[in-house]
Amino acid sequence: xxxxxxxxxxxxxxxxxxxxxxxxxxxxxxxxxxxxxxxxxxxxxxxxxxxxxxxxxxxxxxxxxxxxxxxxxxxxxxxxxxxxxxxxxxxxxxxxxxxxxxxxxxxxxxxxxxxxxxxxxxxxxxxxxxxxxxxxxxxxxxxxxxxxxxxxxxxxxxxxxxxxxxxxxxxxxxxxxxxxxxxxxxxxxxxxxxxxxxxxxxxxxxxxxxxxxxxxxxxxxxxxxxxxxxxxxxxxxxxxxxxxxxxxxx
Numbered sequence: 001x002x003x004x005x006x007x008x009x010x011x012x013x014x015x016x017x018x019x020x021x022x023x024x025x026x027x028x029x030x031x032x033x034x035x036x037x038x039x040x041x042x043x044x045x046x047x048x049x050x051x052x053x054x055x056x057x058x059x060x061x062x063x064x065x066x067x068x069x070x071x072x073x074x075x076x077x078x079x080x081x082x083x084x085x086x087x088x089x090x091x092x093x094x095x096x097x098x099x100x101x102x103x104x105x106x107x108x109x110x111x112x113x114x115x116x117x118x119x120x121x122x123x124x125x126x127x128x129x130x131x132x133x134x135x136x137x138x139x140x141x142x143x144x145x146x147x148x149x150x151x152x153x154x155x156x157x158x159x160x161x162x163x164x165x166x167x168x169x170x171x172x173x174x175x176x177x178x179x180x181x182x183x184x185x186x187x188x189x190x191x192x193x194x195x196x197x198x199x200x201x202x203x204x205x206x207x208x209x210x211x212x213x214x215x216x217x218x219x220x221x222x223x224x225x226x227x228x229x230x231x232x233x234x235x236x237x238x239x240x241x242x243x244x245x246x247x248x249x250x
Contacts, residue, residue: 006111022123031098036070040054045212052068053221072183078231
């Protein structure tokens with residue numbers, strides 16, 4: 001997949017030049033703090049819909065793809081604590097795959113500047129013969145599963161677009177700090193038009209489980225209120241911290 005958000009220095013993994021590379025998994029996601037949305041695959045809709053709105057973006061070429069909205073503000077989100085631990089109920093796979101990624105041509109990459117890599121500590125990615133260790137095989141399995149889910153989601157979006165179900169989602173809401181935010185350039189699935197879709201197509205979506213994706217997406221729109229509340233709490237905490245620091249300086 002082409003999107004390499006977060007990656008400061010992505011390079012292709014090579015069993016010769018990276019023979020001594022070791023990896024230490026981390027449950028901290030501070031690297032994601034400067035984005036307000038990430039791509040989401042269809043099989044994630046159920047878990048993500050509990051506290052993340054799922055909306056659809058449209059590329060310049062006209063292709064639709066779902067996003068998990070993390071924040072109502074640009075270049076930030078409030079789902080991390082001071083330690084970088086995730087505070088929501090679900091971490092999107094797009095974030096969990098970091099610092100590894102798989103490109104559209106199946107090349108496995110990693111962020112060479114990520115803190116999880118070292119030649120002194122952590123689990124080796126290759127054994128002494130240069131073969132994959134179980135650690136690397138687990139990573140590859142996750143990346144392959146993500147790639148399959150991504151491609152399936154892309155096909156699903158193409159079918160929804162052909163059926164004419166996408167409609168613009170433009171709304172103005174309060175972001176939690178008494179400032180209105182207008183969401184533009186996003187799309188949702190039109191539930192009313194779903195009733196007019198050819199029954200054969202609806203049956204295919206039902207059998208594949210993708211009809212449930214649609215309703216999970218629609219259910220997720222209610223999470224906008226949670227996002228607003230979380231952002232208000234984050235803003236209040238930041239203000240309190242600023243006041244405390246100002247009082248200390250005085």
